[in-house]
Amino acid sequence: MKQTINLKVNGEACQIDVEPRTLLVYAIREILNLTGTHVGCDTSSCGACTVLMNGKAVKSCTLFAVQADGCEITTVEGLAKQDELHPIQQSFKEKHGLQCGFCTPGMMMLACEILQASEEMSEENLRKLLKGNLCRCTGYQNIVDSIADAKARMTAVA
């Protein structure tokens, strides 16, 4: 019944056995024990489960784990290099982009995809790009400011 899949998760190759119906988010949370990726809804609406799959932000509650076979997955746990925080993490802290922290990993993973774009981005466009992820605590303002701040940090380094 179970199928074996191969993933590269946060840079490490791994092989896991999953039921065909197992959602990617539960493979990540319950088999790989990477609990930073969260589940906030059952309709693909909230984005708390967002991870990068082959560099693209995906809602891991909306994919079966078997669909990720052979893919590279990055979760929030893969952002920091040892002690050194990723710029998006630094910015979320500096700009107070999180309160309860539950939507935060998904928001940051979505932000990672957004930050890959090289062009300047208006605040309005940035807000539109966040439309798949919900936050109840922050009113989004500090999340938007965090992503803009991370953009500035990454541009400065580049």
Added chain:
Amino acid sequence: MTAIGQPIRRFEDDRLIRGHGQYVEDIKLAKMVYGVFVRSQVAHGLIKSINTEEAKNAKGVVAVITGNDIKEKVGKNFTAWIVPNSNQVSAEISSRPLLAIDKVRYVGEPVALVIAESREEAYDAAELVDVEYEELPAVANIEKAIQEDAPLVHEGVSRNIALSWQIKNGDVEKVFSEADKLIKQRIYINRAAPIPIEPRACIADYTNGRLTLWITSQNPHIHRFYLANVLGIPEQKIRVIAPDVGGGFGAKIDVYNEELILCYASSLLKRPIKWVETRSEHFVASLHGRDFLVDVEFAVMNDGRVLGIRGQSYANMGAYLGTVSPGVASVLHGLILPGPYRIEAFDYTTNAVFTNTMILDADRGAGRPEAIFVLERMMDLIADELGIDPLELRRRNYLPAGENIQTVTGLSYDSLDFSKVLSKFGEVSDYQALRDYQRKAREEGKYIGIGVVSSIDICGFAPSPVVGAVGLQAGQWESAVVRFHPTGKVTVLSGTHSHGQGGDTTYAQIVSDTLGVPLDSIEVLHGDTDMIPMGWGTYGSRGTSTGGSAVFKAAEKVKEKGKLIAAHLLKLSPEEIDFSNGNYFAKTDPSKKLSIQEVALHANVGWNLPAGVEPGLEAQAFFDPPNFTYPFGIHLCMVEVMPDTGEVKILKYIAVDDGGKIINPLLAEAQIHGGVVHGIGHAMYENIAYTDDGQLLTGSFNEYALPKAHFIPRIESYFTETPSPANPLGAKGIGEEGAIAAQIAVANAIIDALEPFGVKHLDGPYTPARIWKAIHQSNGKNEN
């Protein structure tokens, strides 16, 4: 050293941004099994039979439990608020069985608990439980529920009224007969919900003679108290842990049936049981908010003075009374209705109504947003009727500045100064320019509206004798421990719970300033009843003002004890010692000194202590303030309504709030952001909708629209600081102020924009469809 007042970055962030937070769902225990609830699919009905055989025989199933299995063994879940002089229905009627027995009263009511080795097996088996209902007529909304011939939600009552509580003061008949004008309106504030992004979850582990419950709770000690009462477990045998909690907003105050029955089931199975609510489940089974129908009449003079208010409110309680819902419907609503205004006479009856819907309780603001909504909607109607500018009308009615300002409802506002807020508002808003812009835009056929509202909130949820007198069966003081370790580091314990507010940081700021200890030497802990002294949790914007003051008081006690030890070591009397910046020193010779860390080491080793002084350097404090705190403010919202579609664009949002002394401006402003967007959401997007026969129509994020980033403008947030005399920090609560002011600021702005169409009043939610309909049904036609 002054940490207080600084925008200190949060200490709790590091683990959360690394994905190392620990929320309840993240916890796994050995031999853990999974629970899934079978819920009622009818709003009102008799349970004819429950067939669990097939489910019990399904793969992986450990147990299936129904109401009849447990009815002699556990108590019922009850309300903790009994409003005096309100004819509140008895606990026998308002309490809920943990699993429905013989009858269901709302869609989503738990009927059976299926427990299996895996979550998937539990879900699969839950599908196999066969419940047969005989449907009864149901009632879902207030207007129908209060009719004489309405179906009754409960037996043993003659009407669906759970309580009626009147507040009356002043010569109401006189002011209403002498007023120049009487202005009357029926206002309905639609049902919404708190909706934290983390749904509820719990793990009950009653396997080794003690019960441990991990739960998404804003107040773990209240859960412990309930578990002892409902399940009869000795309280010292219960440990409740609320680890990282993904937002509350009121939804995680209540003690729900799910955690109670899970604890009982764990005692039967001797295995830990985990239950994680799905979002769809959350919509049917976690508390809702708002849903107030209000009829109100204001007596006013032509110069704009409001003399009197009279009316009635009806709050839709759902099928049972929630943990604090009787207070939300009455005390927390009615007492604040006169707001920041000087009112001579007041006669207002609050009613709570049973319907066949999910239980209502505290949703960010809890009774106060509904009061301020009504008040400020009326102020705009009055301004319109009298031809006075809405801001000027409010200015003419403000209570005077000062401390302990008495209101017509008997409250005593701790400190109030609207001139300060007005002056700041003037600096940052250029209100007249916005009105000029609105006029010009209208000439150009653009429908701009401005809502400018004044609000005030009741926060702190203390003093205990007062909340006791108005019926809360609990205290509302707060506890704290400040503990020096031998190495001079400090642990702080608080009976409040931080689930996003940032208490771990603000409390550290308070301790750092009080004891002169660096911030990075301080660790703040909360959320574990085995570790933390009795406390009442976080809600009602009480964390900083009440919990923070307990922390301050404990730190002061530590400082005083340290002084005795320092004096002894310096061979001086305590009177000869001063303390500043973390050092005890001789008043006459500051070079004779000891750091508090040195004193902490001496205290902890205990080799050389003054006579009669116990070893250790720690103190516990309980703080029960002499008054509530009342933050207040002015919020402005400017919108444009698109008449062809009914869509609304928010052009500007300005919040000027007086939160007393601000401990951390970064965190305070973020509370306003979140609160304002909560209010915008409730005004424009969010609606919990039931059919007339009690089926929930909004059971997921596809139907219930939470605000998204691009729906929202930048919030311009400013503070003034009028210290509260009710606590040593001078702090007030600011967690709910944004939600309270924003819902009505948005509503008033939208209705103002619709003025050219002759629209005087419109109930929310202000969706494009409702606005479009109002435009097209209006009697008054667009003058342009």
